[in-house]
Amino acid sequence: MPKQVDYEDRRGRIAEAVCHLIARSGMESVSLRDVAAEAGVSMGAVQRCFRTKDEMLQFALEGISDRIGERARSRIEASGTPESALTLLDQTLSALALLEPEDRTEAQVWGAFVARAAVSDDLATVLRDTYAKLHDLLVWLLDYGGSTGELRPGLDTQAEARTLLALTEGLTSQVLVGHQTGEGARGLLRGYVKGLRR
Amino acid sequence: MPKQVDYEDRRGRIAEAVCHLIARSGMESVSLRDVAAEAGVSMGAVQRCFRTKDEMLQFALEGISDRIGERARSRIEASGTPESALTLLDQTLSALALLEPEDRTEAQVWGAFVARAAVSDDLATVLRDTYAKLHDLLVWLLDYGGSTGELRPGLDTQAEARTLLALTEGLTSQVLVGHQTGEGARGLLRGYVKGLRR
Numbered sequence: 001m002p003k004q005v006d007y008e009d010r011r012g013r014i015a016e017a018v019c020h021l022i023a024r025s026g027m028e029s030v031s032l033r034d035v036a037a038e039a040g041v042s043m044g045a046v047q048r049c050f051r052t053k054d055e056m057l058q059f060a061l062e063g064i065s066d067r068i069g070e071r072a073r074s075r076i077e078a079s080g081t082p083e084s085a086l087t088l089l090d091q092t093l094s095a096l097a098l099l100e101p102e103d104r105t106e107a108q109v110w111g112a113f114v115a116r117a118a119v120s121d122d123l124a125t126v127l128r129d130t131y132a133k134l135h136d137l138l139v140w141l142l143d144y145g146g147s148t149g150e151l152r153p154g155l156d157t158q159a160e161a162r163t164l165l166a167l168t169e170g171l172t173s174q175v176l177v178g179h180q181t182g183e184g185a186r187g188l189l190r191g192y193v194k195g196l197r198r
Numbered sequence: 199m200p201k202q203v204d205y206e207d208r209r210g211r212i213a214e215a216v217c218h219l220i221a222r223s224g225m226e227s228v229s230l231r232d233v234a235a236e237a238g239v240s241m242g243a244v245q246r247c248f249r250t251k252d253e254m255l256q257f258a259l260e261g262i263s264d265r266i267g268e269r270a271r272s273r274i275e276a277s278g279t280p281e282s283a284l285t286l287l288d289q290t291l292s293a294l295a296l297l298e299p300e301d302r303t304e305a306q307v308w309g310a311f312v313a314r315a316a317v318s319d320d321l322a323t324v325l326r327d328t329y330a331k332l333h334d335l336l337v338w339l340l341d342y343g344g345s346t347g348e349l350r351p352g353l354d355t356q357a358e359a360r361t362l363l364a365l366t367e368g369l370t371s372q373v374l375v376g377h378q379t380g381e382g383a384r385g386l387l388r389g390y391v392k393g394l395r396r
Contacts, residue, residue, distance in 0.1 A: 026317045028226045108316040115313035117375045118306040119224045124375045131377040162378065162386055163365065170367030177315045177322045179329040180360065188360055 011049050014039045015060035023105040027112040030057070058122050061113045064106060065130040071095050072137060085145030086193060092141060093189045096134060097168040099175060099182040107176050135161050142196075151196050160196065167192065209247050212237045213258035221303040225310040228255070256320050259311045262304060263328040269293050270335060283343030284391055290339060291387045294332060295366040297373060297380040305374050333359050340394075349394050358394065365390065 017038035021029050030053070036043040050056035072092045098107040117123040138161035145151035171185040180188075215237035219227050228251070234241040248254035270290045296305040315321040336359035343349035369383040378386075 024317070026225070026314055028314075108313075111309075111313040111316055114371050114375060115306075115309040116224055118309055119222070127375045128377050131372065131375075156389075159386060159389055162382075163390060166368030166372055166378075166383075166386070167361065167365050168368065169371055170364030170369075173312050173367055173371075174329065174364055177312060177325045177329075179326050180364075184360070185364075188357060188364070191354075191357055192361060 007049070010039075010041060010045060011059060012063070014041070014046055014049055014056065015063050018056060018060040019064070019105065019109045022112045023108045027116055054120055054122050057113070057116065057120075058126055060109075061123060061126050064109060064113070065126065065133075068096065068098075068106070068110075069130070069133055069137070072134075076141075085141060085148050085150050086197065089138075089141045089145060089196075090190055090193050092137070093164060093168055093193070094186055096165075097171045097175070097185060097189065099171070099185050101182065104176070107172050111173060111176060131165065135165055138164055145196070150198060152198050155196065164192070205247070208237075208239060208243060209257060210261070212239065212244055212247055212254065213261050216254060216258040217262070217303065217307045220310045221306045225314055252318055252320050255311070255314065255318075256324055258307075259321060259324050262307060262311070263324065263331075266294065266296075266304070267328070267331055267335070270332075274339075283339060283346050283348050284395065287336075287339045287343060287394075288388055288391050290335070291362060291366050291391070292384055294363075295369045295373070295383060295387065297369070297383050299380065302374070305370050309371060309374060329363065333363055336362055343394070348396060350396050353394065362390070 014035060017035050018030055021034055021038055032043055032046055032053075035056070036046045039046070046056070050059065072095045075091050075095055076088050098104075098110065113123060114127065117127050139157050142151065142155065142157035142160050146153065146155060146157065168189070171180065171188065174180045175182050175185050212233060215233050216228055219232055219236055230241055230244055230251075233254070234244045237244070244254070248257065270293045273289050273293055274286050296302075296308065311321060312325065315325045337355050340349065340353065340355035340358055344351065344353060344355065366387070369378065369386065372378045373380050373383050
């Protein structure tokens with residue numbers, strides 16, 4: 001079904017164009033005309049792929065959410081020392097906070113989506129789903145750390161996961177506007193995780 | 199100088215109109231025409247008050263930053279039990295995280311500004327200044343808690359202030375999109391502050 005493949009490929013290219021536009025000049029710059037030009041397709045093609053702007057944004061956000069989740073999981077699976085829950089936790093949090101210079105575009109796009117989700121129920125639904133999955137991932141890591149004896153016994157892993165997810169979210173914003181450096185934010189996360197040790 | 203007063207008053211009304219528009223339909227909706235209509239002034243009047251859209255946004259953000267800072271400080275000054283640093287810290291963090299239902303508009307506007315600051319150096323400068331002031335306020339509160347003996351001795355108050363500010367920032371976003379309730383976020387902050395006790 002080559003037609004189907006083309007369609008999915010085109011949707012992906014359009015989502016990528018949306019992210020580039022947001023990172024370059026903000027969510028306000030995402031017009032049908034500019035998206036079409038950036039993706040190298042006609043305006044009609046964009047309209048055939050997405051009925052509304054919010055549907056297009058939602059698809060782009062799902063792509064970013066998947067990538068962030070995938071990256072965190074693959075880092076965990078690729079870890080050579082699966083016994084160290086603390087190392088995994090530290091690496092996962094750094095990945096989620098989008099602290100590397102090459103993560104800047106994704107951090108910008110994420111922030112733009114969070115802002116827009118405040119006035120778009122559809123986007124808010126995607127974000128809540130993403131937060132829920134990331135929360136579960138952090139709870140799993142914290143429970144794992146409890147089972148290996150690396151973390152303090154009796155930790156409220158649900159509350160810790162909520163704190164850690166909010167902390168990474170805040171750091172993403174603060175690094176983006178230059179209140180903290182990526183290095184400083186990473187040190188802060190590491191310090192927090194150290195405080196959970198047995 | 200009644201003319202000067204009128205001018206400042208008009209700038210204030212325009213900034214308020216900008217915030218209403220952002221809260222209603224996002225930063226994308228802030229056009230010269232809509233701002234003028236919302237503020238009840240002519241488009242020419244808006245242009246005489248602000249040369250560019252970013253100058254207008256910057257002024258609106260400064261207003262919000264001032265209000266958030268003022269509210270935190272006045273809560274501290276109005277406190278009947280100035281000896282309880284922990285209570286002050288708890289109240290201040292709740293205020294900064296904009297957790298009350300009536301804070302929703304401000305939280306939306308704040309999020310929109312953070313997102314736009316990623317592509318606007320002028321706005322990023324205002325945000326960094328705000329973060330720096332809030333950081334100093336939190337360091338002061340933490341040092342005060344140390345001096346009253348309520349907090350654990352030897353706390354790294356600079357690092358704790360950075361963690362707390364990022365945590366409140368993240369909670370603001372997560373409450374806004376409905377991942378956490380205001381009540382849940384308040385509980386989380388309270389739990390964190392409890393962990394700092396001697």
